[in-house]
Structure formats: structure tokens, C-alpha cells
Amino acid sequence: xxxxxxxxxxxxxxxxxxxxxxxxxxxxxxxxxxxxxxxxxxxxxxxxxxxxxxxxxxxxxxxxxxxxxxxxxxxxxxxxxxxxxxxxxxxxxxxxxxxxxxxxxxxxxxxxxxxxxxxxxxxxxxxxxxxxxxxxxxxxxxxxxxxxxxxxxxxxxxxxxxxxxxxxxxxxxxxxxxx
Amino acid sequence: xxxxxxxxxxxxxxxxxxxxxxxxxxxxxxxxxxxxxxxxxxxxxxxxxxxxxxxxxxxxxxxxxxxxxxxxxxxxxxxxxxxxxxxxxxxxxxxxxxxxxxxxxxxxxxxxxxxxxxxxxxxxxxxxxxxxxxxxxxxxxxxxxxxxxxxxxxxxxxxxxxxxxxxxx
Numbered sequence: 001x002x003x004x005x006x007x008x009x010x011x012x013x014x015x016x017x018x019x020x021x022x023x024x025x026x027x028x029x030x031x032x033x034x035x036x037x038x039x040x041x042x043x044x045x046x047x048x049x050x051x052x053x054x055x056x057x058x059x060x061x062x063x064x065x066x067x068x069x070x071x072x073x074x075x076x077x078x079x080x081x082x083x084x085x086x087x088x089x090x091x092x093x094x095x096x097x098x099x100x101x102x103x104x105x106x107x108x109x110x111x112x113x114x115x116x117x118x119x120x121x122x123x124x125x126x127x128x129x130x131x132x133x134x135x136x137x138x139x140x141x142x143x144x145x146x147x148x149x150x151x152x153x154x155x156x157x158x159x160x161x162x163x164x165x166x167x168x169x170x171x172x173x174x175x176x177x178x179x
Numbered sequence: 180x181x182x183x184x185x186x187x188x189x190x191x192x193x194x195x196x197x198x199x200x201x202x203x204x205x206x207x208x209x210x211x212x213x214x215x216x217x218x219x220x221x222x223x224x225x226x227x228x229x230x231x232x233x234x235x236x237x238x239x240x241x242x243x244x245x246x247x248x249x250x251x252x253x254x255x256x257x258x259x260x261x262x263x264x265x266x267x268x269x270x271x272x273x274x275x276x277x278x279x280x281x282x283x284x285x286x287x288x289x290x291x292x293x294x295x296x297x298x299x300x301x302x303x304x305x306x307x308x309x310x311x312x313x314x315x316x317x318x319x320x321x322x323x324x325x326x327x328x329x330x331x332x333x334x335x336x337x338x339x340x341x342x343x344x345x346x347x348x
Contacts, residue, residue: 116344
């Protein structure tokens with residue numbers, strides 16, 4: 001494979017950043033089309049590894065998948081370029097939206113609009129819970145962990161402490177069989 | 180402002196699995212502990228993150244803009260993605276070992292259900308701010324059903340809910 005130029009990598013990720021609406025799943029579809037099918041920088045298997053890495057590392061998975069691919073293509077510089085490309089379009093839009101939002105948020109019409117949106121966001125969160133739950137809560141121990149953390153979270157225990165705790169629980173429950 | 184950047188940096192460093200995992204942590208720090216945002220404003224930030232292209236975590240830039248202007252937005256972006264850059268670069272370097280570690284795998288089996296528990300708690304805490312009447316509960320339920328069981332892009336559903344809010348209120 002010929003090594004792609006930094007500029008080319010930047011442009012491809014800029015395009016992904018600008019047009020990939022609708023969260024992780026639609027973005028992954030975009031990634032696959034641009035990187036695997038059109039540019040052939042990766043094969044399907046390498047791509048799914050990159051997706052897994054994105055899920056297993058801290059931060060935004062889609063950004064991490066980009067960094068992993070960028071690093072693979074052009075080492076550290078490639079990694080940096082993918083972040084800038086992915087983030088730049090949404091940063092510009094967010095600043096523009098922020099400006100409009102602060103200026104007009106008190107207007108009655110906008111308030112009504114925001115009330116509707118606020119309710120839909122809760123619906124969105126519920127559907128994320130539902131989709132993830134269907135996939136992940138597949139054993140009695142995972143249901144127990146989920147419920148325990150839910151109760152602790154309602155009691156206002158620090159969420160980072162809870163994530164560390166659940167990781168340790170996973171190690172104790174599932175780690176032994178590998179040793 | 181640097182406190183804000185620091186919070187984003189460590190939240191991004193400690194959360195694995197994406198923007199939704201971050202929501203409970205952000206809510207805890209920015210809304211409940213520091214009171215920099217109301218529940219309502221926080222919900223609006225999630226909506227913006229969802230409606231713009233790119234990752235949901237760009238909502239951090241929106242919060243940054245709201246609190247500290249353009250410098251806040253740019254700084255929030257950098258502090259959100261710097262942990263990723265450091266960690267993923269290191270992992271790309273030591274890739275094979277990390278992937279095969281049974282301990283990483285086992286820890287994740289515990290963390291994944293915990294994320295669901297955290298999200299449920301957040302949905303309740305945010306729901307208290309958003310559910311002002313019967314209409315808002317209906318909008319939430321309809322959005323839930325449409326997003327879960329149809330292929331409609333959530334962006335359109337959130338926009339549609341905004342229009343519904345405009346008509347109802």
C-alpha cells in the first residue's frame with residue numbers, strides 16, 4: 001500500500017467529521033465507506049480491530065478509532081491530523097449554535113422549542129439504555145452489576161469510583177478462569 | 180476555566196465507551212457539584228451534541244462556549260481529546276499485548292453493565308428537570324419508541340420534538 005499524504009488523510013477525516021450525523025453507528029458506516037471501500041487504506045478485518053480499539057480506550061470511541069487508523073497510516077502526525085479533521089467542522093457549528101443559543105434562549109418561541117427537545121433527549125437516553133441493555137445484560141451477574149451500580153448512582157456515589165469498582169468486580173468474577 | 184478543562188481531561192481519561200458514558204460524570208461534576216449549569220441547560224447541551232455532526236462529546240465544546248466563550252470551546256475540545264491522543268497512540272504502539280490480555284477483557288465484562296446502571300440513574304435525574312407536564316412525558320416516550328424501533332436518524336427526531344414543543348407551548 002502506498003503511504004497516503006497527511007493532507008489526504010486530513011481531507012478524508014474532515015469529510016467524515018462534516019457529514020456524519022446521528023451518532024456512533026452512522027459514523028462507523030461512514031468510516032467504512034471512506035476508509036475501506038473508497039481509499040482502501042484498511043481491509044475489513046483491520047477496520048473492525050480499529051473499531052474495537054476505539055471502544056476499549058478512554059474518550060470518544062469514534063475519535064479513538066480515527067487516531068488508531070491515523071497512527072497506522074502515518075504514525076503520530078497521522079493520528080493528530082485525524083482528530084483535527086473530525087473535530088473541526090462540529091467545533092465551528094457548535095460555536096455558531098452557542099452564539100445563537102445564548103442570544104435567543106430567552107425568547108418564548110425558542111423556549112417552547114427547547115422544552116420539546118429536552119423531553120426527546122430523555123427518550124434518546126432511554127433508547128440507548130434499551131439497546132445497550134439488550135446486548136450487554138445477558139447473564140444474571142451482569143444484571144446484578146447493572147442494578148447495584150444503578151442504586152449506588154442514585155445514592156450519589158462518584159461515578160468514576162463506580163466504574164473502577166465494576167471493573168474490579170469483572171476481574172474477580174471473570175478473570176480467574178484465564179489464570 | 181482551567182478547572183473546567185481539567186475536569187474534562189480527567190473525565191475523558193477515565194471513561195471508556197463513548198459520549199453516553201460521559202454524560203453521568205459530566206452531570207455530576209458540572210451540574211450537581213459545581214452548579215455551573217442547570218439540569219435544563221445540561222440537557223440542551225446533550226441535544227446540541229446529538230444534532231451536530233461528529234462525536235457527541237462535542238457537547239463539551241458547547242458547554243465551554245456557554246461558560247467561557249470561544250476560548251472555552253477550543254480549550255474544551257483540546258482537553259476532551261488529548262487523553263485519547265495519548266492513550267491510543269501508546270496502545271497503537273503496544274497493540275498486540277493489550278488486545279490479548281484476559282484481564283482487560285474481564286474488567287470490561289464488569290464495566291459494561293455498570294454503564295447501564297449509571298445511565299439509568301442519569302435518565303432519572305435529568306427526567307426530573309425535563310418532565311414538566313404530560314406532554315413532555317409523551318414526547319419522551321414517543322422519541323424512545325421511534326429511536327429504538329425504527330431506523331430514523333435521532334437528529335430528525337430531536338428536531339421534530341423541538342417543533343412539537345413549539346406547537347404545544
